[in-house]
Amino acid sequence: MVDGSLGTPPRRPLAAFSYTAADEEKSRGVRRMKATATGLLLLVAVVYALATWGRNEGWGAWTGYVAAAAEAGMVGALADWFAVTALFRRPLGLPIPHTAIIPTKKDQLGASLGAFVGENFLSPEVVRDRLRALGIAGRLGAWLADPAHADRVTAELSTALRGALTVLRDSDVQAVVGEAITRRAEAAEIAPGIGKTLEKVVADGAHHRAVDLICARAHDWLVTHGASVMDAVQGGAPGWTPRFVDKKVGERVYRELLRFVTEMRDMPGHPARGAIDRFLTDFAADLQADTDTRARVERMKSDLLARPEVQDVIASAWSAVRTMMLTAAEDDRSELRLRARASLISLGGRLVTDGRLQGKVEGWLEDAAAYVVTTYRAEITSLITDTVASWDATQTSRKIEANIGRDLQFIRINGTVVGALAGLVIYTVSHALGG
Template identity: 35%
Template sequence: MRLRRIRRIATCLLAAMAGVFLAARLFQPEYPWLGFVAAFAEAAMVGGLADWFAVTALFRHPLGLPIPHTAIIPRNKDRIGASIAEFLEHNFITPEVVRNELKDVDLAGVCARWLAMDANNRAVAERLVGTIPAVLNMVEDRDAASFVGGTLASSLKDVKLAPLAGQVLSVLVANGQHVRLLQKVLGLVASALEENRGYIRQKVHDHSPKWMPKMLDEKFYERLMDGIQSILDDMANEQGEWHGRFHAAVTELIAKLEESPEYEARLRSLLARGLTHPLFREYVASVWADLRTRLLAASESPESRLLLRTQSALRIFSTALAQNEPVRMKLNDWLKSFAAEAIVERRSLIVAVVQKVIDKWDAETISQKLELHVGSDLQFIRINGTLVGGVVGVLLYSITLLLGGH
């Protein structure tokens, strides 16, 4: 460990100065010049011991003696924690500092490049799809039906249904779509009649008197079918009377829908009965159950179409975001503003966590942690103090000799 090595060097240097001092004092009578060496070593020992005392007093009592104003950090642990928290809050987690740090960060670009990698968009897609079962399991089928009904009712509460229906019909009439719709309905009716001729023949036969000859029964069926087909043909004729009647009826209906409160009340009553009808709830529940089954099956398959489409959508999104600089800049501005506001607004919580963690540490723990981080630099103070003290000692010894001292 670096701290132990530097501490050992500082201690060995202090011990070496003590040895040099003793040797210089012993041989100084024979070699007067050793007075400079002795002066260097003596002052070095004083400086080294003083700095050792100062450094040690920060973290513990020197030699275990309860000397006043020592073990400064353990005794002031709580105050140090509060000071660090306050320093962080007012000097680091400020709007200016946070915005300045985020100023040149391309958050959207980083996200786009990260999401463009197949491994990453695959992981995100799996995470998104993987949340589907948890979400679906929280929703019951009956709750889904109630939610759909309640949501529709709430959404349409302030909507004027009759005028809205009148506007839709007006658009259809203006584009001639109502005629196409009528033609489509008539075509469906004609197809239904043709496909069910045998069924209709049987029904006519079942409801005919038993005494009626079968030939007359068959003629009645043929005339009935011919009559219905003739009516359908007349209704399908765009130049015929039926089309005029139909257009007039639609026009009249549009006017009533837009003006009549009675139609609004009827439509709203019809909607309310429909949304609360058991058949509607059962239908929504069955649709939801089928959708839920399909989603669960898709979320559990490692190569489901849902997963692949989600991954493809993420890849397309990342590519579009990387290529569209205006959108990326706007997204960056939003992300930076959001991040800065979120961090600054919660800075009291952040510093509270810091202070809470420090408060939980015992005095010995915080002393060890701080000494581990700054102790090696403090040991250099001991080394410097030893050397600087020695130099000062030589200077003082030299001044003493110049002044005629002994």
């Protein structure tokens, strides 16, 4: 369901922050340390009681020093117990302000953590400096230059290519390819290009072989189908002419036509060949400069592209390309894979030795990373804040205490010891100054 006021869908709950068996094992260690810290508190309390009683009983001046140290140790132990406990729960269940900090301030802590990460780890300057210090381009080049690594990358690329070609639907790709080719062909005027090519072909005399082939084939055809040619000429004669006249005319036309073609075939300097050269030269110029000729060629192109047979050929091009690429990707000795492997090794070698290329690649990486952190920093940090917000407060408190609580108990122990020493020093100084 979409929130109509915001225009964005509501966030789904994230994965739970579960309390695991490993956390329970850590909790047992925390409880042992708590017992140790509490036992030390009880010890200094007993010492304080005995020292106070001994001082009242007249055991000597030393009992005052012991009582002062024990009293300060109790104060330090209780203060640190309160501080450590207040992180996870309310001491003695009392609603004291600024206690149970983790359960009550969990969301604020998550937001602060997200902001801290965004400002100090996801800034473009930090990312650029870190990537620059890593020298990724040189390391990547050294890695790719190893033929074994190049083989591995080539194999992975081939697998990815096969997967992509398998996922793509042929009908969709054919439609896209067909539309792209047709649009490109429609947008590009072909007449000037054809004219320039034809002009160069005529200037180089490359068309002479085609003319030779046509003349030779025409001669052979006339030799083979002479009767058909004469019959065609006779069939077109007027009905009032005598049959023998029609036959003579047909034979004469056939002989002249055969002679003409034979001369064109055997004489490179035949006038008809020169006429063909002039025609092609003029036609090449018209294709480039004559508006009517260019427009007619474009209409012919459009009519040709619109024919279903041509569209079928264009669409079927993808099937041929797809089959070729799949075959090449599956064959580890195919030209495609061999060239890809060689290119990777060559690229690796250049990345190692070419400082300019290294600079370009690292610049691209830095720009890409800076763009990502600049554009998507809010989304990245929201992963932290949203995840923390989705955690159950009680479970979060228990889990954090299980992981760091043991170290926190040393604070209580240190507080007891340091408090006792501080109390002893203060009592000693006070006693010395007072008396």
